[in-house]
Amino acid sequence: MEKKEVFVTETVLPERELFMEYVGNIFDSHTLTNQGAMLTQLEKELKEYLDVPYLNLCNNGTLALQLGIRLYGWNGKKIITTPFTYVATASALLWEGASPVFADIDSETLCLDPARVEEILRRDSSIAGILPVHVYGNACDVEAFERLSQKYGMPVFYDGAHAFGSFYRGHSLLSFGNASICSFHATKIFHTVEGGCLIMHTQKEDSEAKLLRAFGHIGDEHISLGINAKLSELHAAMGLALLPVLPEILRKRAENCKLYDKLLDIQENPALRSVRLRKGLEWNHAYYPIIFKTSELCDAALEALRKCRINPRRYFYPSLTKLPYVKGQSCPIAEDICGRVLCLPLWPDMGHDLIGRIAEIILKSLA
Numbered sequence: 464m465e466k467k468e469v470f471v472t473e474t475v476l477p478e479r480e481l482f483m484e485y486v487g488n489i490f491d492s493h494t495l496t497n498q499g500a501m502l503t504q505l506e507k508e509l510k511e512y513l514d515v516p517y518l519n520l521c522n523n524g525t526l527a528l529q530l531g532i533r534l535y536g537w538n539g540k541k542i543i544t545t546p547f548t549y550v551a552t553a554s555a556l557l558w559e560g561a562s563p564v565f566a567d568i569d570s571e572t573l574c575l576d577p578a579r580v581e582e583i584l585r586r587d588s589s590i591a592g593i594l595p596v597h598v599y600g601n602a603c604d605v606e607a608f609e610r611l612s613q614k615y616g617m618p619v620f621y622d623g624a625h626a627f628g629s630f631y632r633g634h635s636l637l638s639f640g641n642a643s644i645c646s647f648h649a650t651k652i653f654h655t656v657e658g659g660c661l662i663m664h665t666q667k668e669d670s671e672a673k674l675l676r677a678f679g680h681i682g683d684e685h686i687s688l689g690i691n692a693k694l695s696e697l698h699a700a701m702g703l704a705l706l707p708v709l710p711e712i713l714r715k716r717a718e719n720c721k722l723y724d725k726l727l728d729i730q731e732n733p734a735l736r737s738v739r740l741r742k743g744l745e746w747n748h749a750y751y752p753i754i755f756k757t758s759e760l761c762d763a764a765l766e767a768l769r770k771c772r773i774n775p776r777r778y779f780y781p782s783l784t785k786l787p788y789v790k791g792q793s794c795p796i797a798e799d800i801c802g803r804v805l806c807l808p809l810w811p812d813m814g815h816d817l818i819g820r821i822a823e824i825i826l827k828s829l830a
């Protein structure tokens with residue numbers, strides 16, 4: 464039994480002094496929001512790190528998704544997406560008046576399967592776009608989606624909420640496709656408390672995104688319908704103070720995942736497997752997912768852990784095909800996997816002894 468309850472993650476906080484220094488800027492400049500100096504600085508540093516030409520910080524990842532959906536004019540349109548993701552991927556579509564059409568996932572990478580996507584594209588000419596998710600920071604089959612995008616003449620817009628710090632063939636995973644979003648929520652690998660960004664690749668789209676983000680006007684000139692999706696200086700301060708520790712965050716997460724792999728004997732354990740990462744991926748270790756052979760084994764492990772006050776998460780359960788507010792669709796692979804997967808507690812400074820206890824409880828539950 465853990466003295467302190469354990470959750471799936473613990474938010475990383477920056478060095479207190481450094482954060483306070485950034486907060487001090489707010490008192491000096493008296494600028495709290497609306498394209499302040501710290502927001503501009505953070506956007507610049509993120510663009511450099513991700514090597515993308517345009518990036519708009521937003522007050523959360525979900526609104527960044529909604530801005531992209533607006534920008535592509537997907538209102539009233541059918542969009543192919545995955546049922547194996549956080550609910551925000553589908554709810555952003557629905558909130559913007561688009562209809563999610565679920566295609567099944569690849570059973571090894573757990574990302575949207577381009578072959579299933581093409582089956583739908585072939586029989587339904589009314590599909591307007593594709594919204595895949597880089598699940599757990601793993602890479603979607605970006606080459607296949609690029610081909611589909613060209614062949615069927617529609618944008619591919621990635622939900623890259625988990626993808627910060629993942630690089631595929633030397634490029635940030637967030638640089639692929641026509642556009643991507645990332646989430647900088649406190650539970651994510653890098654955060655601004657609440658926050659996110661929209662990454663697009665043309666100046667025209669970038670200007671439109673800026674308008675959508677801030678009420679659709681510049682001074683007295685009202686250009687288009689907009690909303691308020693701006694990120695404040697206080698949030699930007701958190702991001703700036705955390706960026707220097709990003710390499711350490713990534714290194715420690717990788718170390719912890721390696722230890723889990725070893726203790727669970729993940730390569731040889733007949734009851735467990737890990738998600739297959741795409742070749743060419745430098746993974747960010749955003750989560751530590753394990754897939755059980757059966758849902759009974761998964762339930763048993765979950766119960767044993769909870770008894771010890773350890774709370775892994777069923778990312779993602781249920782399959783979004785089961786949402787009460789979407790019309791009946793079925794994706795058997797996602798519906799099967801979602802009952803057999805757990806994301807184990809993971810954060811940079813979690814003690815190795817805790818990882819040991821978690822692994823032990825799981826192995827015992829399997830016996």
Ligand SMILES: *Cc1c(COP(=O)(O)O)cnc(C)c1O
Pocket residue numbers: 523524525526548549551552596622624625646647648657658659
């Ligand atoms: C976290 C998450 C989001 C939403 O991001 P917020 O910043 O919390 O709004 C969207 N999609 C996925 C896959 C996520 O994990």
